[in-house]
Amino acid sequence: MHRAGTARHDNSESSPSTHEGPLGFVVDNSTPVIARFVSSNPPPVGDYVMIEHPGGAILGMVEQVGTRSITLNALPGVYDPTIVEKLSAEMGDEDVFFECTARLLGTVDSLRMPRLPPLPGARVYRAPSEMLKRVFGGEEPYWVRLGVLASRPDIPVYVNVNRLVTRHTAILAVTGAGKSNTVAIIVDRLVRHGGTVLIFDFHGEYVGSNLGGHVNVIDPVLNPRLLSISELMVLLGIEQRYYNQERVLRKALSQLRESGSEERGGFLETLASIVERMAHRRREESTAATAVVNKIESLQERYGDIIRDDAADPVSRIRPGYANVVDLSRVDRDAADAVVSHVLRIVLAERKRHKLTGSSQIPFPILIVVEEAHILAPRDEDTLSKYWLARIAREGRKFGVGLMLVSQRPKGLDPEILSQANNLIVLRIVEPSDQRYIQAASESLSDDLVAHLPSLNTGEAVVIGPFIRIPALVRIDRYEGRLGGADIDVVAEWVSLRRTMDEATSVDDFVSEFM
Structure with missing residues (x-):
């Protein structure tokens, strides 16, 4: 019988290193995907091992480590604490061993998956650091550093920029797990290499x-003349089921755009006047027209600060080589939906025009970062942004438009859009339903990796997808610049407030004493 131990080629780079000796040995029931091995000195979860194989050494990622006792294993069914306590007094360090599971990632030389499993008794070695540096390394600007391996802080981890953009990316985690820091690290390094990023910042x-040293803040101000009928309906609060109001609005817009002239008040005032005249001319349109007039007046009161006739289109304010930040912090959900959908629609159209004609407002590839993606692309609700995000998710890679979806509620995010994000950066996720939802959207996320999501430390992430050569448990680098998403020091602010109040009281007492 051909044993795994005889399959070594000592002069080949693909052979396991024996400098440190084997960590353990393969046991029964391994497959071409999963290897089970026992060890007395196990590697930590997330670390990498090399396993002997007739076709050349195989690289594996440790996904499970469990303890076993030789004594207790020989006495199955012993669960009485008193008996276990007595037996443990007789058991030494040699009595304990570890059962480990490693996901096979491919041969060391080419990362091609084996057709046959490792043989029982095959030796398992700790993967050499120099080899891992080659696997996770990359040359800038085509690769950018994301962080280091959580199990090997001396191994930097790089991701492929082209695949990060064209294959779309999702960053998912609970609040406070490090989403904003992850976004900042990626954007900062892309911009420093001349990349153009557009962030919808809720x-x-x-x-x-100061991301990348080049930040361009774009106010969410819209010119009503440039809005589509759907975007205007969202701002007016005209739902699609109000078809009479929609018909009135369409007719009024058509008349306004055909005439090309506006009254002194501006676009919205002229539109309201046209609708009001329609109400007097046709009795069947009177109720709907009155409702539309009221909604136009309400829009002017509600969104007067973001609707301006003299506003330049937000897309025209995007600067190449910058982190362009659309500040949505002062608008409500409907306004955010209108702004985001408008920008997405124009960006995709301009990138298509550039590919077809070579002339465009956006003559450069662009990565779009969507914070709070579950709000703009909810699972069970239609929004304008959701439609355009789905379009970009399907078509964007052909035109140099990439998506980065960021969410703390993965199960609230539209599954079709999430499934188009081939790259995943998953930080701590505690809710089991969120874990299952993410796994359903990604064929590459195994049960064992999902099981580790609740126990990840802040800033640690499971990273998987075409932009990294093999799955990794990564400690994301810390962004050293200023971000607004960090937790505030509540106690310090309270103490400062109390000190200010006490000082003010003392001054008042002093003044009143000598008055």
């Missing part, structure tokens, strides 16, 4: 930052 986290 909470003003990036407005005061």
Whole structure:
């Protein structure tokens, strides 16, 4: 019988290194995907091992480590604490061993998956650091550093920029797990290499930052003349089921655009006047027209600060080589939906025009970062942004438009859009339903990796997808600049407030004493 131990080629780079000796040995029931081995000195979860194989050494990622006792293993069914306590007094260090599971990632030389499993008794070695540096390394600007291996802080981890953009990316985690820091690290390094990024910032986290040394803040101000009928309906609050109001609005817009002239008040005032005249001319349109007039007046009161006739289109304000931040922190959900859908629609159209004609407002590839993606692309609700995000998810790679979806509620995110994000950066996720939802959207996320999501430390992430050569458990680098998403020091602010109040009281007492 051909044993795994005889399959070594000592002069080949693909052979396991024996400098440190084997960590353990393969046991029964291994497959071409999963290897089970026992060890007395196990590697930590997330670390990498090399396993002897007739076709050349195989690289594996450790996904499970469990303890076993030789004594207790020989006495199955012993669960009485008293008996276990007595037996443990007789058991030494040699009595304990570890059962480990490693996901096979491919041969060391080419990362091609084996057709046959490792043989029982095959030796398992700790993967050499120099080999891992080659696997996870990359040359800038085509690769950018994301962090280091959580199990090997001396191994930097790089991701492929082209695949990060064209294959779309999702960053998922609970609040406080490090999503904003991850976004900042990626954007900062892309911009420093000349990349153009557009961030839809719901909470003003990036407005005061210095990402890549080039930040361009774009106010969410819209010119009503440039809005589509659907975008205007969202701002007016005209739902699609109000078809009479929609018909009135379409007719009024058509008349306004055909005439090309506006009254002194501006676009919305002229539109309201046209609708009002329609109400007097046709009795069947009177109720709907009155409702539309009321909604136009309400829009002017509600969104007067973001609707301006003299506003330049937000897309025209995108600067190449910058982190362009659309500040949505001062608008409500409907306004955010209108702004985001408008920008997405124009960006995709301009990138298509550039490919077809070579002339465009956006003559450069662009990565779009969507914070709070579950709000703009909800699972069970239609929004304008959701439609355009789905379009870009399907078509964007052909035109140099990449998506980065960021969410703390993965199960609230549209599954079709999430499934188009081939790259995943998953930080701590505690909710089991969120874990299952993410796994359903990604064929590459195994049960064992999912099981580790609740126990990840802040800033640690499971990273998987075409932009990295093999799956990794990564400690994301810390962004050293300023971000608005960090937790505030509540106690310090309370103490400062109390000190200010006490000082003010003392001054008042002093003044009153000598008055």
